[in-house]
Amino acid sequence: MFAPKKAPFKKKIIDITVPISPSTPIFPGDPEPSVENICTLEKDGFAVSKLVFGSHTGTHVDAPSHVLKDGPTVDNLNIESLMGQAVVLDFSRINGVLTDSILNKAYNGQKISESVSILLVKTQKSSFRKEKNSETSNLQSGESDKRMEPEESPENSVYLDAGAAAWIFRQGFKTVGIDSFSVDSLSSESLPVHHILLSNNVNIVECLDLSSVEAGIYFFLCLPLKVEGCDGAPARALLISYS
Template structure:
């Protein structure tokens, strides 16, 4: 079995959503001074590869701790949307995959944008779902939707319309994924949030597992 890490590493100089603070790492104790090492981490709930709960945008939305653990695990389809015209992921791209999407729990959009991680381009003009595509996804009996970009809405969005449409269907949203090109559709996907109380979101360790050639012999 092959396990593929789909998470961006957390560190102080990592990219963050504009206007939000970067993680702060400080040393509380060292082996030299205390005989053990401990670090203190201060960060918001939507940093790095992370999950949005419905409560992130909806006043009456569920928090992550209100969802059963199995909501964060399932079969995934990776949709290659790198060549979508104008960076728009429309209804046509999804309806053509209707049969595949009926067999999975998560849809992961491979936009190719993770190649810009750490660059200014990462925060600009990344591919986006149309409102019609987001509304259609909400009817597909999915557990969640993921993307290798910083957000499901434009960086200057004020109403976060795509978040609203997806979260209203009680989907969890996973942002800032990476290495989606290595994941085969139909593999197992895991995105495990921290066990935080009343969590509107959480950093996740996202990964996929799939059988390699040796396992099939």
Template sequence: MIDITRRIYPGVPVWPGDTPYRYELTAQIAQGDSVNVGKIITTTHLGTHLDAPWHYVDAGQKLESVPLSVLIGSCRVVDARGQEALSVDFLRSVELAERTLFFTGQPNHWGTFPHTFMHVEPEAAMYLAAQGVRLYGTDCPSVDPLTSKDLPGHKAFAGAGVYILEGLALDGVAVGAYELIALPLRLEGADAAPVRAILR
């Protein structure tokens, strides 16, 4: 098994302006309590995470409506390094699968949050759907540029019925075919959730 999940730790970079990750103990054996108990405060878009369509389309599905069948099954890892934007021309040159993960060259550890990364052209999102792709995975923190407000990539994926898995740790993973297991926390009514993602 290959763990393609980003580490979560105090100070882990999050989207600028989003809620930082914090873990605190509310009970400690060392302080006389019978158990150690912690609490977490964080964004739902922490590290490796699954977007629910409701995140970018107000009428979209919330997290509990994302089918598990999309998140488990055969997948393909594609090398997309050097692509400023994911285009139809590039997609025609690679092999795709129902679940396709794109390695763009992002490191598995972000010292600071990346401000430039590969985004997805809306036409590419539609092309992926036409080729039978149901889950788009990326090592980038978003499918749109950091400064985008209208989110054309996200909305194109929503219109095409393709789900988005962001923030994967794909550095060192060979291109090829795998089985993907990428299960989010079961957060009812949520816009996203962290995911533990592995390849077999």
């Protein structure tokens, strides 16, 4: 656990959370998010909205129960392991698989002299965060703008392999985050990386927005919604810069 007096909260805060809206890109087959006005200021004197989205919508944390029978659910995760010193490695110029040797070379290239417990993998030149326009903001509840789908496919995605997952565990990382839909290949059905990481108590955070983040050391904070018995949950993720 970090010492509160040493936490750099007076430094620059970078929000690396993908916002949830009807236009948020989703993994094929996941529930489409919607925000519906139930009560309004004009009619009721107060505003209340109905929210509909999947447990893996936007920036989210995968719980072990996502892939493991009888695995812990998101409300039982160790929150301390989702905050602390983090290293961001930039692979935005690479396409395809990230192996243990690729991760190790990039990690050593950072010349890290302090303990880090969180690994964040930047893979995309573009971001999940899309510019809003009048047409998008006027989407009705339950509708989706197919033009807002991310330019990500099994052919051009960047992902980890089983060797990379094993390297992450051996290095002692407690959390790994990525700015794409999955730490596994999008075409994978067996999800070996998910299984290796989650079975070894390494948290997985997916769909981060690292578009404005440079490689380096930061303080990371990620708090998933405490949804009882659920396989994952959207989260607010922040980086705090030391410079």
